[in-house]
Amino acid sequence: MSAGQGQANRTSWSLAAPALALLLIGSIGPLLIVLVYSFMTPGDYSGVQRPFTTQAWEQVFLTRDIFDDTLGWADAHMTIFWRSVKLSVLTAVITFLLGLPTAWFIATRPPDRRALWLFLITIPFWTNLLIRTIAINEIIRNEGLLNQVLLKLGVIGAPLQILYTDTAVLIGMAYVYLPMMVLPMYAAIDRFDTRLLEAAYDLFANRWQALWHVVLPVIRPGILAGSILVFVPSLGAYVTPRVLGGGKNMMIGNFIELQFGQGQNWPLGAALAVLLLIAVGLALTVYVRVLGGAGRADG
Amino acid sequence: MDEATRVYVKDASKRFGHGATVVHALADVTLTIEGGSFFTLLGPSGCGKTTLLRLLAGFETPTGGRILLGDQDVTALPPNRRPINTVFQSYALFPHLSVAQNVGFGLKMQGIARAKRDARVDQMLALVRMQDFAERPVAQLSGGQQQRVALARALAPEPRVLLLDEPLSALDLKLRKEMQIELKRLQRETGITFVFVTHDQEEALTMSDRIAVMSAGRVQQIGTPREIYAHPANRFVAGFIGESNFLPVTVADGAARIGDHRISLAAPADPGPATLAIRPEDIMLEPGAALSAEVTDTVYLGNAVQIMARLEDGTQIALRQPATIDLPESGQRIGLRLPVEAVQILEAE
Numbered sequence: 001m002s003a004g005q006g007q008a009n010r011t012s013w014s015l016a017a018p019a020l021a022l023l024l025i026g027s028i029g030p031l032l033i034v035l036v037y038s039f040m041t042p043g044d045y046s047g048v049q050r051p052f053t054t055q056a057w058e059q060v061f062l063t064r065d066i067f068d069d070t071l072g073w074a075d076a077h078m079t080i081f082w083r084s085v086k087l088s089v090l091t092a093v094i095t096f097l098l099g100l101p102t103a104w105f106i107a108t109r110p111p112d113r114r115a116l117w118l119f120l121i122t123i124p125f126w127t128n129l130l131i132r133t134i135a136i137n138e139i140i141r142n143e144g145l146l147n148q149v150l151l152k153l154g155v156i157g158a159p160l161q162i163l164y165t166d167t168a169v170l171i172g173m174a175y176v177y178l179p180m181m182v183l184p185m186y187a188a189i190d191r192f193d194t195r196l197l198e199a200a201y202d203l204f205a206n207r208w209q210a211l212w213h214v215v216l217p218v219i220r221p222g223i224l225a226g227s228i229l230v231f232v233p234s235l236g237a238y239v240t241p242r243v244l245g246g247g248k249n250m251m252i253g254n255f256i257e258l259q260f261g262q263g264q265n266w267p268l269g270a271a272l273a274v275l276l277l278i279a280v281g282l283a284l285t286v287y288v289r290v291l292g293g294a295g296r297a298d299g
Numbered sequence: 300m301d302e303a304t305r306v307y308v309k310d311a312s313k314r315f316g317h318g319a320t321v322v323h324a325l326a327d328v329t330l331t332i333e334g335g336s337f338f339t340l341l342g343p344s345g346c347g348k349t350t351l352l353r354l355l356a357g358f359e360t361p362t363g364g365r366i367l368l369g370d371q372d373v374t375a376l377p378p379n380r381r382p383i384n385t386v387f388q389s390y391a392l393f394p395h396l397s398v399a400q401n402v403g404f405g406l407k408m409q410g411i412a413r414a415k416r417d418a419r420v421d422q423m424l425a426l427v428r429m430q431d432f433a434e435r436p437v438a439q440l441s442g443g444q445q446q447r448v449a450l451a452r453a454l455a456p457e458p459r460v461l462l463l464d465e466p467l468s469a470l471d472l473k474l475r476k477e478m479q480i481e482l483k484r485l486q487r488e489t490g491i492t493f494v495f496v497t498h499d500q501e502e503a504l505t506m507s508d509r510i511a512v513m514s515a516g517r518v519q520q521i522g523t524p525r526e527i528y529a530h531p532a533n534r535f536v537a538g539f540i541g542e543s544n545f546l547p548v549t550v551a552d553g554a555a556r557i558g559d560h561r562i563s564l565a566a567p568a569d570p571g572p573a574t575l576a577i578r579p580e581d582i583m584l585e586p587g588a589a590l591s592a593e594v595t596d597t598v599y600l601g602n603a604v605q606i607m608a609r610l611e612d613g614t615q616i617a618l619r620q621p622a623t624i625d626l627p628e629s630g631q632r633i634g635l636r637l638p639v640e641a642v643q644i645l646e647a648e
Contacts, residue, residue: 198358199391201378203405204456213404217395 031277038270048266056267060275077255077272084252085279087166087241088234091173092181092227098174099181099226106182107189118186121179129176133243136172137163140244164246172240177233181226188222224291232280252276303369304334304459304492306355311364312516313350324350326516327364332460332494333509334369337486339495341503342513343539348496351513352462355494356385368459379408384453385462389469390445392437398448399424399433405456423451426485443474450485460492467502479506500540504528512536534645537576544582544616546575547647555644558612560590565639572647579605581641582618588634592616594627608633 038056040048063074106117124132139145142159150156162168196218200210216223238253245251250258252272259269313325325347332338340348353359354366357378365374373381384405392401399420406416424430427447432440437448446466453461463482467475483506486493497503503510504524512519512527512535520532531537534545548555550573554563557575580603592608595615603619604626610616618635627633 193389193391195387195389195391196393198356198378199385199387199393200404200408201358202356202383202385203452204379204408205404206379206408209408213408214393218393220395 034270034273038267038274040267042265042267046260046264046266048270053267056265056271059265059268060271080250080252080255081279083166083249084235085283087169087173087251088231088237090170091177091234092231094170094174095178095181095230096223096227099178099185102178103182103185103189103222106186107192114190118183121182124175124179129239130243132176133172133240136168136175137243140168140171163244164249166245166249168244169237169241169249169251172244173234173237176237176240177230180229180233184225184229185219185222188219188225192219220291224288228284228287232284235280236276302334305369306332306460306492306494307367308332308351308355309365309367311351311354311361311366313347313354313359314362323516325354325361328513328516328518329364330511330518330521332492334459334492335490336508337483337493337495337506339497339503339507339510340513341497341500341510341539342519343498346513347516348498348513349464350516352385352464352494352496355460356383356462357381382456382459383462384456384458384460385464386446386449386453386466388464388466390449390466392445392448392452394436394438396437397433398429398435398437398440401437401448402451402455404452409456419455420451423455426454426488427451427481442470443478446470446478447481450482454485454489454491458491460494463493463495465496465498467497468499475502482506504540512539514539531576531643531645534574534576534648537643537645542579542617543576544579544618545645545648546577546610546614546616548573548575548644550644555642557590557610557614562590562637562642563639564642564644566644568644574645574647575637576643576645577637577641579617579619581638582616583636583638584618584620584624585634585636588636590635590637591632592635594629594631594633596629597626599626606633608635 037048039052039054041051041053041055043049059074060077061074062071063076064071102121106114106121109117137144140162141147142161142163144163146162147156147159151159162171192215196214197210200214205213235251236253237251238257241249241251241254245254256269256272256276259265259272263269308328308330311325311328312323315322315324328347328351340351342348350359354361357373357376357380361374365372367373368381368383373383393404396404399417402423403416403420406419411419420433421430424433427450429444429447429451432444432448437445440448446469449466466482467478470478479502482493482495495503495506504527507524509521509523510527511521514535520527520536522530527536528540531540531543537543537545546557548557548562549571550556550564550568551570553567554561555568555573555575556562562575590610592610594606594608596607598605598607599622600619602622604622604624606618606620606627608616608618616635
């Protein structure tokens with residue numbers, strides 16, 4: 001690296017410093033508090049108290065049988081964890097499948113039209129998430145719009161039980177996070193040189209081959225950014241599973257909230273939150289390594 | 300020449316837009332490109348040469364007419380089903396692939412087995428002298444190297460026709476000269492029909508077996524470089540290829556009249572007003588000649604001098620002479636001879 005580049009790097013670091021400072025204070029500080037709380041004892045009514053203990057961490061993985069006092073795997077926790085991961089991955093996949101054609105469509109409009117389409121994509125942000133989620137509840141519940149229409153059309157004989165299932169949570173999360181997928185993918189496709197597509201066709205690729213071997217690898221940074229922006233908040237989603245999943249189909253976010261609320265077990269909630277953070281970190285590392293490096297000749 | 304690689308374009312036309320904004324990019328173009336030849340489409344930007352190339356590649360479908368490759372009608376075939384490959388103006392190399400992966404792309408899409416593909420890629424890289432760069436990402440290559448990779452990539456699937464869309468325009472002069480020779484060599488060695496698009500007349504003259512000069516969506520003239528330079532079919536061609544003087548004349552009795560000076564013609568021409576075209580280097584200085592002019596300016600060009608002069612009727616004329624002659628002064632009168640074999644009679648303006 002030349003001296004000039006080093007200089008440029010130092011300048012850009014100092015430009016980013018205020019924002020970095022804010023982010024560090026806002027994230028590292030509270031995280032440390034959460035980490036410390038996870039090693040403390042639950043308070044009498046709420047909060048935490050001494051002594052320091054690893055009890056909460058044991059509770060994350062193991063559960064003590066209330067009758068014979070034996071230790072067993074905390075299956076309920078694992079189920080909730082697994083459901084969260086599964087639903088978040090599926091949300092990322094669904095938003096990708098819906099978002100790719102959408103982003104492509106917007107990026108291929110005439111330049112003076114694109115702003116309008118992007119504006120339309122962001123309209124849902126105007127309304128509070130809770131209101132929008134309740135609106136989806138209204139649509140998919142047994143007496144809701146969807147079931148009424150399907151019944152009228154004779155497609156189904158009895159109302160579909162969608163509400164309070166994983167499907168409902170999935171629909172809600174895909175709806176909420178779709179713009180997060182579309183926007184970065186739009187940015188990547190906007191930079192995509194369509195002559196590469198002509199080159200691919202010219203070299204005997206059909207449409208699917210051109211998509212798979214040229215478009216997707218070239219816009220990979222956008223896909224990567226979009227899926228992270230969808231997957232991470234999905235994993236910690238709270239409102240959507242609460243309103244659409246009901247009490248049974250909890251996700252990890254709801255379970256953590258439960259510990260800080262009714263459960264009155266702040267250390268367990270804190271330990272779960274730390275675990276979630278570690279899981280997200282690991283998942284992202286693996287994901288970026290695998291997808292970020294695949295097919296790149298320069299390593 | 301090779302029948303299967305001959306390209307036949309019949310009455311091809313292409314319109315863009317509709318209603319009042321319709322643009323005729325190509326108007327009833329008919330031409331034959333002999334198999335195994337180096338054929339150039341030459342013209343200024345907007346003349347339709349790139350549109351014609353895109354029709355050959357299959358990126359556009361003609362609004363009228365047909366395109367045949369050998370005796371196969373390929374008019375409606377999509378680009379991925381034509382045995383024709385393209386070297387793009389901006390190269391359009393795949394940025395996420397290495398040099399070797401770029402070159403092997405077409406073969407991979409054709410489903411050719413790995414071992415055979417690798418061998419062919421090596422062979423292609425050797426052909427363009429890029430063996431040492433096989434594993435490099437294309438972003439690390441210079442313009443000239445990218446150019447070679449783009450060539451290797453397009454040649455690897457052994458197309459019957461190779462299309463080249465102004466491939467040298469992004470290179471500097473020295474590299475461009477080198478690549479001109481290189482392209483000519485590749486064409487000879489592979490025997491593939493090259494269809495080369497350029498707006499650079501010098502490039503066209505030095506490389507082509509045949510040239511189609513295009514303007515306003517039409518082919519103005521097709522011929523060998525020599526034919527086109529020595530016998531331009533019309534004023535556009537005479538002006539676009541090299542420099543020409545255009546003198547208003549009147550044709551009568553097998554001769555052209557400039558004022559009261561008479562030049563007998565080698566080829567018959569229709570009587571009436573016409574334009575006489577002659578290259579600056581073809582005009583001879585001849586003291587005491589019947590056609591005289593007054594020198595207005597002289598320009599030293601290194602290997603030649605350009606003399607600007609005014610005929611008696613006021614027409615400006617340029618002539619080029621070896622730099623070794625004694626330079627005439629401005630205002631001096633000189634005698635000119637227009638050799639009959641160098642004179643072209645074109646339609647009056």
